[in-house]
Every structure is written in C-alpha cells, then in structure tokens.
Amino acid sequence: MHAALRLAEEAAAGAHELPFEPAVFGVLGFGGLVALLLVTYAFRSVGTRH
Template sequence: MHATLIAAAETAAEHSEALPFPPVVFGVGAFVGLLAMLLVTYAFRSVGTRH
C-alpha cells in the first residue's frame, strides 16, 4: 500500500507544472494588494467620529 502511494506521489511530482510567474511576482502582487487594502481602511478612518 505504501509503495503504491509513494509511486503515485513520484509520478505526480514528475508531471507537476512550473509556476506561471516567477515567485517575486506573487510577493509583489501580495504586497500591492495589502497596500491597497491599507489605503482603503485609512480612507475611512474618521467616518465613526462624524456622527
């Protein structure tokens, strides 16, 4: 049973595709997304004190 699972894992690892973008692109995209959410949060910082 274990040999079958190991063989299946090895075949899956051989046929795995590479990332569509370099890893740096994912990091920059995450940084930009989090920065955008920070700016949206910052834009609504004084809404509660107006009323």
C-alpha cells in the first residue's frame, strides 16, 4: 500500500507543470482580447450604413 501511495504522489507531482511560463499565458490572453477588440471595433458602424 505504501508503494502505491508513493507512486501516486510522484505521478501527481509531475502533472502540475505548465508548458510555458505563467507570463506567456498572460501575454497570449491579452493579445487575444485585443484582437477581439479590434474585430469588434472594425464593425462599429455596420448598422448605420443602410
């Protein structure tokens, strides 16, 4: 039982590693939101054209 518990702890310890640094996730999220803002801004006057 003790060996199985040790193996489970070792497997769980390696499962929490991120593929990138946390700052990269922030920059990518911010960039995605800015891209969505630009798409929204591009269609700001579509309703008033007709």
